[in-house]
Amino acid sequence: MTTLRVNGATLHYEVRGTGPLLLLIPGGTGGAASLATVAADLADTYTVAAYDPRGMGRSRLDDPDAEQSVEQHAEDALRLLDELSPGEPARVFGSSSGGIVALHLLLAHPDRVRRVIAHEPPLVEVLPDAADHRALLARVQDTLRTEGLMPAMAAFAAGLRKPGEDPAPAPAPAPKVELPSQATERAERTMGDLPYFLGRIVPSFMAYAPDLHRLEALPKERLVLACGEDSRGELPYRPAAFLAEHLGTDLLHFPGGHIGLTTHPAEFGALLRKAYTAYH
Incomplete structure (x- = not known):
C-alpha cells in the first residue's frame, strides 16, 4: 500500500504480484478493497494494481469541493501507469464508473494501454433514449438536494432496474454481529463516500459521451465491452451492449450482475485472466 501525488489529490493504491501490469479501476464507492480477491487471484501472472479513485476511500482531494471529471480521473490512471509501468503498455480493467475511466484512458492515451476491458460502463449518452436518462439524473440530483441521500439513492436505483421490474423488497433487519475492525472501517468508508x-x-460521469469515431478507428481487440449475465435488461447493461453492436465486436459476459466482482470473485477473475491472455 502506498500513495501517489497527482494534480489536486493524493491517491492511495495497492500492488500485488509480479509480471506485466494490470491496473484495476473500481466503480462506485468500493475502492481498491472491493477488488482485493480478484487482485490476489491474478497476482501469480500480473503485477496487479488497484486504487481508491480521487475523493473516495483513502484518496484525498486537496479541495474537497473540487468538481470531478472523467478526463481528470483518467489522468490519475495514466499517472499510475507511468509510475508502475513506464516502459510498457498496461492491461486495464474498469467496472461501472471505472469502466468509463478505462475507456477514456484508452482513447486519450492509446499508446499506454494494451487492452481495456470495460464492465458495464454506464455510458447512457450513447443510447437512443439518452434524454430519458438525463431526466432521471436530474430527478436524482433534485431529490438529493431536497430530500437527502437515501431517497436519492432509491430514485437512482429505481432508474437502473429493468423496465417494469418491481422494487426489491426491503431486507429484514440483519442480526447484529461484531465485524473485524478493518471490515467495519471499509463499510464506514463506503457509506461515507456515497x-x-x-x-x-454520477452526474459528471453519466454525462460523458465517448468519441465514437475514435472508438471505431481503434483495432477491435484493444477494447472488450463486458456485462454481467444477470444484468440483461438493466440500464448499466445497455450501453456496453449498444457499443459492442455498433463496433461489431462480441460482448463478453461475466458471472453475476453489475457487482459480479464481489458476488462471484473467483469466476470473475478466471474469465478476466482468460480475456487478457487471449490477446498478447
Missing part, C-alpha cells in the same frame, strides 16, 4: 459519489461522480 454523497460524493452520487452528487459529483
Whole structure:
C-alpha cells in the first residue's frame, strides 16, 4: 500500500504480484478493497494494481469541493501507469464508473494501454433514449438536494432496474454481529463516500459521451465491452451492449450482475485472466 501525488489529490493504491501490469479501476464507492480477491487471484501472472479513485476511500482531494471529471480521473490512471509501468503498455480493467475511466484512458492515451476491458460502463449518452436518462439524473440530483441521500439513492436505483421490474423488497433487519475492525472501517468508508459519489461522480460521469469515431478507428481487440449475465435488461447493461453492436465486436459476459466482482470473485477473475491472455 502506498500513495501517489497527482494534480489536486493524493491517491492511495495497492500492488500485488509480479509480471506485466494490470491496473484495476473500481466503480462506485468500493475502492481498491472491493477488488482485493480478484487482485490476489491474478497476482501469480500480473503485477496487479488497484486504487481508491480521487475523493473516495483513502484518496484525498486537496479541495474537497473540487468538481470531478472523467478526463481528470483518467489522468490519475495514466499517472499510475507511468509510475508502475513506464516502459510498457498496461492491461486495464474498469467496472461501472471505472469502466468509463478505462475507456477514456484508452482513447486519450492509446499508446499506454494494451487492452481495456470495460464492465458495464454506464455510458447512457450513447443510447437512443439518452434524454430519458438525463431526466432521471436530474430527478436524482433534485431529490438529493431536497430530500437527502437515501431517497436519492432509491430514485437512482429505481432508474437502473429493468423496465417494469418491481422494487426489491426491503431486507429484514440483519442480526447484529461484531465485524473485524478493518471490515467495519471499509463499510464506514463506503457509506461515507456515497454523497460524493452520487452528487459529483454520477452526474459528471453519466454525462460523458465517448468519441465514437475514435472508438471505431481503434483495432477491435484493444477494447472488450463486458456485462454481467444477470444484468440483461438493466440500464448499466445497455450501453456496453449498444457499443459492442455498433463496433461489431462480441460482448463478453461475466458471472453475476453489475457487482459480479464481489458476488462471484473467483469466476470473475478466471474469465478476466482468460480475456487478457487471449490477446498478447
